[in-house]
Amino acid sequence: MEELYSRLVKGCQSANPHAQKEVFAILGGKIKAICFRYCSDFHIAEDLMQESFVTVFSKIDQFNNLGSFEGWVKRIAVNTSLQWLRKQKDFILVDNLQYSKDRDWTDHEHxxxxxxxxxxxxxxxxxxxxxxxxxxxxxxxxxxxxxxxxxxxxxxxxxxxxxxxxxxxxxxxxxxxxxxxxxxxx
Structure with missing residues (x-):
């Protein structure tokens, strides 16, 4: 697979639309699934996936072949999703939620x-x-x-x-x- 990715990366670096289309065909579903996990909306996930691939193809020269190409693309999708989340007004991480005291929250059996x-x-x-x-x-x-x-x-x-x-x-x-x-x- 890495040999295929190596060929596709070279094609994308040359702005070859066939190589870009093949990368999208191979990784599109995985990237959309990643984006969906962060936004929980299929339409937004599709937008984030497309935005991720725009970033991938515009920054393809920055891929250095030291790691997995698929991993690099997935990191871009995660970062794109996180950027979207930060812009949402209802995204808050909280430290002080109070839980019911009569619930045993430490029971991790099974x-x-x-x-x-x-x-x-x-x-x-x-x-x-x-x-x-x-x-x-x-x-x-x-x-x-x-x-x-x-x-x-x-x-x-x-x-x-x-x-x-x-x-x-x-x-x-x-x-x-x-x-x-x-x-x-x-």
Whole structure:
């Protein structure tokens, strides 16, 4: 695959529309899925995907072949999505949410088993229902693999805020999955 990407990168650097079209055909679905995870709206995800590819093709000369081309394109999509999120008036990361004291938020027994009994499509739908701040940190850490320090730098928050948002997102995700499976009512 890297050999194919190497050929396509050279074609894109020469502004070859066939190479650009092939890159879009290969990576378009993955990039749109990444964008959707951050905005939860298919139309906006499509716009963000297109904006990401405009950035990819305009900055293709900056790709240095040291890492994966697909990874480079995915980072551009994540950054494009984060730029869009920062412009949204309702995107807030919070540190001081109060939870019900009668709920045992530390009970993580069988947590991984929940993911085995729910479809990937349903999981994406549930994640899309999370508050934006939770969803963004969950995506960046659990899916994209960013450290909490990196997330803090990208979002302009502390590492502690990132960790807090991530753990709260996991707790809320677990509750929503349990509700979906009708194993618990909240």
């Amino acid at each position: 947590e991984d088993e929940l993911l085995d009994v729910i479809s990937g499509e349903k999981l994406v739908q549930i994640i899309a229902q999370l508050p934006k701040g939770y969803r963004v940190v969950l995506n960046l850490h659990a899916i994209e693999g960013y450290s909490h320090r990196e997330i803090g730098e990208k979002l302009g928050v502390t590492e502690v805020t990132s960790r807090t948002q991530y753990h709260r997102a996991k707790n809320l995700l677990k509750i929503k999955i349990l509700q979906e499976l009708k194993l618990v009512h909240y």
